[in-house]
Amino acid sequence: MTRSVTVRVPAKVNAQLAVGAPRADGFHDLANVFLAVGLYDEVTVTPADRLTVTCSGPDAAQVPLDATNLAARAATALAGRYGRTPDVHIHIDKDIPVAGGMAGGSADGAAALLACDALWSTGASREELLALCAGLGSDVPFSLVGGAALGLGRGELLTPVEVGGTFHWVFAVADGGLSTPAVYGEFDRLTAGTDVPEPTASAALLTALRAGDTTALADALSNDLQAAALSLRPSLAATLAAGTSAGALAALVSGSGPTTAFLVADEESAEKTAHALITSGTCRSARVAVSPAPGATVQRP
Numbered sequence: 001m002t003r004s005v006t007v008r009v010p011a012k013v014n015a016q017l018a019v020g021a022p023r024a025d026g027f028h029d030l031a032n033v034f035l036a037v038g039l040y041d042e043v044t045v046t047p048a049d050r051l052t053v054t055c056s057g058p059d060a061a062q063v064p065l066d067a068t069n070l071a072a073r074a075a076t077a078l079a080g081r082y083g084r085t086p087d088v089h090i091h092i093d094k095d096i097p098v099a100g101g102m103a104g105g106s107a108d109g110a111a112a113l114l115a116c117d118a119l120w121s122t123g124a125s126r127e128e129l130l131a132l133c134a135g136l137g138s139d140v141p142f143s144l145v146g147g148a149a150l151g152l153g154r155g156e157l158l159t160p161v162e163v164g165g166t167f168h169w170v171f172a173v174a175d176g177g178l179s180t181p182a183v184y185g186e187f188d189r190l191t192a193g194t195d196v197p198e199p200t201a202s203a204a205l206l207t208a209l210r211a212g213d214t215t216a217l218a219d220a221l222s223n224d225l226q227a228a229a230l231s232l233r234p235s236l237a238a239t240l241a242a243g244t245s246a247g248a249l250a251a252l253v254s255g256s257g258p259t260t261a262f263l264v265a266d267e268e269s270a271e272k273t274a275h276a277l278i279t280s281g282t283c284r285s286a287r288v289a290v291s292p293a294p295g296a297t298v299q300r301p
C-alpha cells in the first residue's frame with residue numbers, strides 16, 4: 001500500500017514588523033511579531049519515482065511546479081540531510097493567497113518538511129527541523145510552529161508569545177502580488193540617509209496580545225514595510241480606507257503586501273467588513289479568519 005502524509009499549515013499576519021537598516025548579507029534585522037491565522041494550505045506527500053509537484057486551488061496557476069517551489073526545496077533539503085533521494089509526489093491544496101505577504105510559500109515549505117519527515121521517519125529533532133526551515137526562508141520556521149511568536153534576526157530566531165484570547169481579522173486580497181525583495185528594496189530607498197533605529201518589540205503590543213485585548217491590539221499594530229508597499233502599490237490606500245470606513249478597528253498592510261489586514265471586534269463585524277470591502281471594488285476578494293492558529297500539523301485519517 002502506498003502511504004501518504006498530509007500536513008495542514010496556516011497563513012500569518014505580522015502584528016508588528018519593525019525593520020532595521022540593511023545588513024551586510026542583504027537581509028534586515030527585524031522585530032517581527034508573527035500571528036498565525038486560520039487560513040490553511042494542505043500539503044500531501046506520496047512516495048513516487050521522482051520529485052514532482054502539483055497544486056490545486058483558486059491561485060494554483062501562479063504557483064511554480066518546478067524545483068523552485070518551496071515545498072520541493074524542503075523535500076530536497078531534508079532528503080539531502082538524511083542521504084536519500086526526495087522521491088515523493090507533493091500535492092499542494094492552496095487556500096493561502098499567493099505572493100500576498102501571508103507567507104503562503106513558506107507555509108508549504110514547512111508543511112512539506114514535516115510531511116516528508118513523517119513519511120521517512122527520519123527521527124529529526126524539532127531543533128533540526130527548525131534549522132532546515134531557517135535555511136529555506138526567514139518566515140518558514142514560524143510556519144512550522146504557528147501560534148504567536150517574536151522573530152528576531154531576519155525573523156527566524158523565534159520566542160513564543162502568549163496570547164490570551166481570539167482575534168478576528170478580515171484580509172483583503174489584491175489583484176497581483178508584490179515581490180518581497182522589491183518591498184524591502186523600496187524600504188531602503190525611502191529610508192536612505194535617515195537613521196533607521198534598531199528594531200525592538202513593542203511592550204504595548206505584547207501586553208495587548210497577552211490580555212486578549214482587541215482594542216489595545218488595534219492601537220499597537222504596526223508595519224514598517226507599509227509605506228514601501230504603498231509606494232509600490234498606491235491603490236492599497238483605497239482598500240485600507242474602505243475597511244476603516246466599514247468599522248474595522250485597525251487597518252494595515254500584511255507583511256510585504258499587497259494583502260491588507262483589518263482587525264475587527266467580532267465575527268459579525270468581520271462578515272460586515274468583508275462584505276463592505278468586496279462591494280467597495282478596491283480588492284479582488286475578502287477572507288475572514290481568526291488568530292492565533294496552530295502551526296503545521298500532520299492530519300490523521
Ligand SMILES: C[C@](O)(CO)[C@H](O)COP(=O)(O)OP(=O)(O)OC[C@H]1O[C@@H](n2ccc(N)nc2=O)[C@H](O)[C@@H]1O
Nearest residue numbers: 026027028030137138139140154155180181184255256
Ligand atoms: C516580509 C516578511 O514576510 C515578514 O514576515 C518576511 O520578512 C519575508 O520573509 P521570506 O519571504 O521568508 O523572505 P526570505 O525568503 O528569507 O528572503 C527574501 C528576500 O527578502 C528580503 N528580506 C527578507 C527577510 C529579512 N529579514 N530581510 C530582508 O531583507 C531579502 O531581500 C531576501 O532576499
Ligand SMILES: Nc1ncnc2c1ncn2[C@@H]1O[C@H](COP(=O)(O)OP(=O)(O)OP(=O)(O)O)[C@@H](O)[C@H]1O
Nearest residue numbers: 069070098099100101102103104105106108139180
Ligand atoms: N509553494 C509555493 N506557494 C506559493 N508561491 C511559491 C511557492 N513556492 C515558491 N513560490 C514563489 O514564491 C513567490 C512568493 O509567494 P508567497 O505566496 O510565498 O508570497 P508571500 O506570501 O508574499 O511571502 P512572504 O509573506 O513570506 O514574504 C511566488 O510568486 C512564487 O513564485
